[in-house]
Amino acid sequence: MPKNNFFAFIFLLITACAAPSDKKDTFIPDNLSRRDKTRYQQYLIKGKSLYRQHCSNCHQPDGRGLASLYPPLAKSDYLMQDIPRATCISKNGQEGSIVVNNKEYNMKMPGVPTLTNLEVAEIMTYIANSWGNEYGFISVSDVKKNLENCAQ
Amino acid sequence: MNKWINLLTVLVIISCGEVQNKFELPVLGRPKIVEREVNGKITNDTIPHMIADFSFVDQDSAVITNSTFDGQVYVADFFFTSCPTICPIMKKQMLRVYEAFESNPQVALLSHTIDPEYDTVALLNDFANRLGIKSSKWHMVTGDKEKIYEIGETSYMVIADEDPTAPGGFIHSGAFLLIDKERQIRGIYDGTKEDDVNLLIKDISRLLASYAEE
Numbered sequence: 001m002p003k004n005n006f007f008a009f010i011f012l013l014i015t016a017c018a019a020p021s022d023k024k025d026t027f028i029p030d031n032l033s034r035r036d037k038t039r040y041q042q043y044l045i046k047g048k049s050l051y052r053q054h055c056s057n058c059h060q061p062d063g064r065g066l067a068s069l070y071p072p073l074a075k076s077d078y079l080m081q082d083i084p085r086a087t088c089i090s091k092n093g094q095e096g097s098i099v100v101n102n103k104e105y106n107m108k109m110p111g112v113p114t115l116t117n118l119e120v121a122e123i124m125t126y127i128a129n130s131w132g133n134e135y136g137f138i139s140v141s142d143v144k145k146n147l148e149n150c151a152q
Numbered sequence: 153m154n155k156w157i158n159l160l161t162v163l164v165i166i167s168c169g170e171v172q173n174k175f176e177l178p179v180l181g182r183p184k185i186v187e188r189e190v191n192g193k194i195t196n197d198t199i200p201h202m203i204a205d206f207s208f209v210d211q212d213s214a215v216i217t218n219s220t221f222d223g224q225v226y227v228a229d230f231f232f233t234s235c236p237t238i239c240p241i242m243k244k245q246m247l248r249v250y251e252a253f254e255s256n257p258q259v260a261l262l263s264h265t266i267d268p269e270y271d272t273v274a275l276l277n278d279f280a281n282r283l284g285i286k287s288s289k290w291h292m293v294t295g296d297k298e299k300i301y302e303i304g305e306t307s308y309m310v311i312a313d314e315d316p317t318a319p320g321g322f323i324h325s326g327a328f329l330l331i332d333k334e335r336q337i338r339g340i341y342d343g344t345k346e347d348d349v350n351l352l353i354k355d356i357s358r359l360l361a362s363y364a365e366e
Contacts, residue, residue, distance in 0.1 A: 057240040066244055068282035107282070110236045 027134040040125065040137045047126025050119055054112050055090075055127075063131040069107060071100040074131035083128060083135060087143055088150035090127075091120050117143045177330075177359055180337040181309065203307045203335040208264070208293035208300070211276040216262070216291050218335060225359055226260040227352065228329045229343055230304050232267035233279045237318075238326045242343040243283065246328070250290055252353045258360055261290040264304065266324055268294040308337070328352055332359060 032040055052061065055073075059065055063074035073079055078100040079086045093111030097104060115123070121143045128135035181201025188197050207217045227249055231239040246261060253259035265271035271279075276292040294300075304310050310325040330339040330352060339355050342348040 057237060060244075066240065067247075067284050069243075069279070070240065105282075106278070108234055110234065 025130055025132075027129040027136075029134075029136040032137060036137060043122045043125040043137070044129065046119075047122035047124070048130075050115075050123050051126055054115070055123070058109070063127065063133075068103060068105060071098070071103070071105045073127050073133070075133065076100050079127065080133060080135065083124070083138065084146040084149065086128075087120060087124055087138075087146040090123055091115055091147060092150060117147065120147070176362060177332075177338040177355055180340065200336060203331060203337070204303060206299065206303050206307075208295035209273055210287060210291040210293045211273060211280045212287045213273050214287070214291075216293050220291070221260055221262075221331070221333075223333060224258050224260045225333060225338075225356060226262050226331050227356070228262045228264070228308055228331060229327065230264050230266050230300075230308075230310055230324050232265050233271050233275060234267065238344050242326050242328075245343050245346065245349045246290075247283065247285070248349060249328075249353060249356070250285060253356065254289065256360075258363075259289075259356060263290070263292045264300050265292070265294050266300060266304070268297050268300060309340075330355060330359065333363065 026044055028037075028040070058070040059073050060070070063072060065072035071078070078098060089109065089111075091111055091113065094109045097106040099105075117140050121138055121140045124138040124143065127133065128138060179200055183201055184199040186197045186199055187194055189195075203218065205218055207215060210216050227246070229242060229246065231242055233239075243263075246263065250261060265276065271294050273294060276294060280287060280290070280292050304324075308327075308329050310327045310329070326342060326344040328341045328343040328349065329337055330341070332338050338359055339352065341352040
């Protein structure tokens with residue numbers, strides 16, 4: 001299958017280039033089925049590029065945020081304690097005072113309403129499993145369920 | 153043959169680099185030519201491009217005018233606090249300029265909001281505090297919208313405009329402008345690129361050195 005080969009090649013290229021820093025930066029859970037494991041890896045890659053496109057201006061490529069303006073996602077208690085809430089924030093944005101890792105933040109984050117559930121799942125999987133965060137796979141059906149329950 | 157071309161390129165690069173180091177920074181902008189009558193004869197005067205008079209209000213409610221920067225060189229840019237695209241990157245880069253010259257009273261920074269309706273003095277104050285900067289060094293100004301757009305377009309020659317289709321509702325350039333003590337533009341840099349901002353930091357030192365020589 002030439003198409004599969006092509007993706008395998010791209011995958012290799014990406015992992016080859018990103019390998020040194022990413023390997024220890026990204027959490028790979030070991031309880032996934034083989035099928036989910038492949039999917040998980042794909043989510044991480046797509047999630048990273050979507051993150052660079054939509055989020056890293058503020059939260060920074062290393063997830064550490066900027067001063068007291070933009071909160072960190074790396075080792076963020078606010079993110080890790082409530083993944084459904086973070087899913088809503090990623091798509092719909094957020095406003096008002098919040099406390100992340102004992103520091104207060106209060107700026108408006110615009111949402112990205114054009115993101116599909118798949119894209120949200122990819123971004124969420126990436127941010128919840130990078131820079132020291134260890135949550136595991138976040139699937140499209142998780143995202144669908146979480147987005148249906150967002151506080152308005 | 154190829155070797156020669158390579159060698160030539162290297163030589164050109166080296167020599168340009170040297171020339172640049174000694175060279176004065178150019179004065180940018182379109183000079184104005186004005187006709188003047190002297191003893192019945194018409195002569196042409198060339199007036200260099202200068203930043204026009206302005207008066208805005210910064211994050212401490214202080215009035216900021218051209219004379220705020222007397223005896224200083226300053227870096228100007230245009231942004232808005234709710235901007236999701238390039239502004240956060242620009243602010244991160246401007247913070248590098250701030251840190252590089254934090255203790256040098258001859259250097260100041262001037263950020264204009266292009267969304268003054270939303271970016272009030274109180275909001276800019278909060279923004280500046282969160283960024284962790286001193287208002288005496290880095291003025292974040294708001295004011296009359298027309299005046300901000302006008303000075304952006306005609307004095308600093310950057311584009312800023314409302315555009316409902318752009319993310320955040322505005323379209324604008326990420327340029328940083330280096331202004332000398334004579335209100336002239338001496339450099340334009342891409343405030344979203346680390347390399348360009350490195351050059352800006354070097355150019356500020358060079359510009360200051362040119363004053364020290366006088």
